[in-house]
Amino acid sequence: xxxxxxxxxxxxxxxxxxxxxxxxxxxxxxxxxxxxxxxxxxxxxxxxxxxxxxxxxxxxxxxxxxxxxxxxxxxxxxxxxxxxxxxxxxxxxxxxxxxxxxxxxxxxxxxxxxxxxxxxxxxxxxxxxxxxxxxxxxxxxxxxxxxxxxxxxxxxxxxxxxxxxxxxxxxxxxxxxxxxxxxxxxxxxxxxxxxxxxxxxx
Ligand SMILES: N[C@@H](CCC(=O)N[C@@H](CS)C(=O)NCC(=O)O)C(=O)O
Numbered sequence: 555x556x557x558x559x560x561x562x563x564x565x566x567x568x569x570x571x572x573x574x575x576x577x578x579x580x581x582x583x584x585x586x587x588x589x590x591x592x593x594x595x596x597x598x599x600x601x602x603x604x605x606x607x608x609x610x611x612x613x614x615x616x617x618x619x620x621x622x623x624x625x626x627x628x629x630x631x632x633x634x635x636x637x638x639x640x641x642x643x644x645x646x647x648x649x650x651x652x653x654x655x656x657x658x659x660x661x662x663x664x665x666x667x668x669x670x671x672x673x674x675x676x677x678x679x680x681x682x683x684x685x686x687x688x689x690x691x692x693x694x695x696x697x698x699x700x701x702x703x704x705x706x707x708x709x710x711x712x713x714x715x716x717x718x719x720x721x722x723x724x725x726x727x728x729x730x731x732x733x734x735x736x737x738x739x740x741x742x743x744x745x746x747x748x749x750x751x752x753x754x755x756x
Contacts, residue, residue: 555579556610558600560586561753562718564660565607568623569753570711573745575631581752620660621652624708636708644702651693651701651709659686660716666723680725687720687730694732699739706743714740718755 557572557579559565563586572579583592589604591597601608601618609617609626617623628637638644665671665679690713693701701709717737720727727734740746750756 555612556582558582558584558591558597558606558608558610559753560584560606562755563606564620564712564715566718566749566753566755567620567708567712567715568607568609568627569749570715570743570746571624571627571636571708573748574636574706574711574743575627575634577627577631620712621656624711625649625652628708635705648702648707648709652712654689655709655712655716659683659690659713662686663716663719663723667719680723683720683723683725684729687717687725687727687733691730691732694736699736701736706740710736710740711746714746 555572555577557565557569559569559581560583569581582595584590584597584606585592586604586606589597591600598604600610600616603618607618607620607623609623611617611626617626625637628634629640632639637648662679662682662685665675666683671679698704700706701713713733714737717727717733727737741750747756
């Protein structure tokens with residue numbers, strides 16, 4: 555498999571999951587400004603949408619959209635236990651959490667990383683990010699260690715990834731004690747340390 559990634563962005567989530575499941579994979583770095591790869595390729599030939607992540611699998615098929623990629627990986631390596639079986643209520647709950655992280659948390663950061671955003675837009679986006687992390691904090695209120703309960707799953711890799719952006723946008727993660735403890739717990743996983751080292755983040 556080949557993961558198309560850019561250091562520190564949302565592609566860190568499938569990168570962590572690839573290491574969690576023990577898959578063999580290559581990393582290809584994408585320059586998002588130029589839409590080129592570090593192997594001299596045109597990234598738009600891989601993903602015409604031009605954004606990361608993308609995963610090329612052994613058949614040559616390319617899977618795009620982070621949530622779809624990490625579900626695919628969990629399903630390919632069921633022994634990893636990173637996602638419940640398809641069709642179960644537990645899987646529906648995982649899907650719901652993935653959609654929450656993708657559509658509500660991840661996307662709330664977008665105006666803060668967009669150079670063309672006005673100060674007004676950035677202020678509104680900061681408020682939205684805070685409100686979405688309030689919701690994430692609430693998901694841990696029963697004392698659970700991971701988003702889906704007592705066991706690490708693919709959605710934890712995704713929430714961890716987006717939580718690393720808080721510092722970049724000047725929001726203190728410590729205002730959410732549960733999310734902060736969660737992020738420390740995930741950061742200490744060997745797969746996460748390895749992925750962050752490979753991306754030059756630590
Ligand atoms: N809907 C996509 C969004 C992916 C996304 O937002 N990727 C960002 C990095 S976190 C990116 O590549 N941005 C560059 C661009 O949009 O050109 C997904 O969930 O995978």
